[in-house]
Amino acid sequence: MSKLKIAVQKSGRLHDDSMTILKDVGISIDNGKDQLKASAKNFPLEVFYLRNGDIPQYLKDGVVDAAIIGENVLIEKGNGISVIEKLGFSSCKVSIAVPKSSNYKSIIDLEGKRIATSYPNTVNQFLNQNNVNAKLHIINGSVEIAPNIGLADAIVDIVSSGSTLFKNGLKEVDILLQSQAVLAVSPLINSENQNILNKLQFRLQSVLRGRQNKYVLLNAPNKKLDDIVNILPGMNSPTILPLAKEGWSSLHSVINKNAFWEVIDELKLNGAEGILVCPIENMVL
Numbered sequence: 001m002s003k004l005k006i007a008v009q010k011s012g013r014l015h016d017d018s019m020t021i022l023k024d025v026g027i028s029i030d031n032g033k034d035q036l037k038a039s040a041k042n043f044p045l046e047v048f049y050l051r052n053g054d055i056p057q058y059l060k061d062g063v064v065d066a067a068i069i070g071e072n073v074l075i076e077k078g079n080g081i082s083v084i085e086k087l088g089f090s091s092c093k094v095s096i097a098v099p100k101s102s103n104y105k106s107i108i109d110l111e112g113k114r115i116a117t118s119y120p121n122t123v124n125q126f127l128n129q130n131n132v133n134a135k136l137h138i139i140n141g142s143v144e145i146a147p148n149i150g151l152a153d154a155i156v157d158i159v160s161s162g163s164t165l166f167k168n169g170l171k172e173v174d175i176l177l178q179s180q181a182v183l184a185v186s187p188l189i190n191s192e193n194q195n196i197l198n199k200l201q202f203r204l205q206s207v208l209r210g211r212q213n214k215y216v217l218l219n220a221p222n223k224k225l226d227d228i229v230n231i232l233p234g235m236n237s238p239t240i241l242p243l244a245k246e247g248w249s250s251l252h253s254v255i256n257k258n259a260f261w262e263v264i265d266e267l268k269l270n271g272a273e274g275i276l277v278c279p280i281e282n283m284v285l
């Protein structure tokens, strides 16, 4: 039987969350220490542990069928490779940063300047769009140090919390792109493995939907139910069950996790009691 070959970062920022999401979709992987390849026990899947930066080429060559990869790396090196699902972790930006004292106003201020980066294609595209000529210094790590050692006037690198920029006396002045971990597919995938990938994607979608939402249970007096139902934008309509206590009901619904605290306050104001909030493992539509 055919197996879907999926690349996952061997070690680094994406590794743990990639393995967690595979586990959360019910795939159990024999993870021998230092193995470069592992098979799933209960799903037709083989995992290849690779460098994030090498994965676009493996996808292009069809060595792997799919990958969990940083979108920024795909934009830099993966032309022609499609993203089929955004996975919601490892969110970051690729940004321009300059020394704190600089009076940078716009990209035009980098005309004739030196930019250090690990993302030359992304930077060149941005410079071309803005008709700016600059000299690139391509370095693979510790890019933020470049202005301090006199190697560059500006950098383009990943920014998440901003603490690396801060520690190096730099400030973010322009955002080239937003990134997160994504599921990408090789243009050379065969139809049998495409079917397996569809099944994996279906499972991922239900886990991602679950992560995005909370399950809420509460008790309320019947006369307040209409007000409460209006506050809860549930999946379809909330489930309402009578309680043993006369004139009261229990109400169950799903709330988007971002709306959660505001909705809870409103529910309390409208007479809800005994509110329970639970995580959702899967939400299958």
Ligand SMILES: Nc1ncnc2c1ncn2[C@@H]1O[C@H](COP(=O)(O)OP(=O)(O)OP(=O)(O)O)[C@@H](O)[C@H]1O
Pocket (backbone or CB within 6 Å): 009, 010, 011, 012, 013, 014, 050, 051, 052, 053, 054, 069, 070, 071, 072, 073, 090, 091, 092, 158, 159, 160, 161, 179, 180, 181
């Ligand atoms: N500080 C960060 N916060 C959030 N996401 C990040 C951060 N740094 C990197 N990422 C994301 O995680 C991906 C992997 O980053 P990481 O530093 O682990 O690997 P790398 O050194 O770029 O790659 P390789 O696996 O090729 O050695 C990046 O491409 C980016 O999408």
Ligand SMILES: O=P(O)(O)OC[C@H]1O[C@H](OP(=O)(O)OP(=O)(O)O)[C@H](O)[C@@H]1O
Pocket (backbone or CB within 6 Å): 013, 141, 142, 144, 157, 158, 159, 160, 161, 162, 163, 164, 165
């Ligand atoms: O805005 P922050 O939260 O500080 O994150 C940004 C930093 O994180 C990444 O480096 P990482 O720690 O992955 O080290 P690396 O350069 O060795 O990959 C990235 O290259 C930045 O340097």
Ligand SMILES: [Mg+2]
Pocket (backbone or CB within 6 Å): 013
């Ligand atoms: Mg890194």
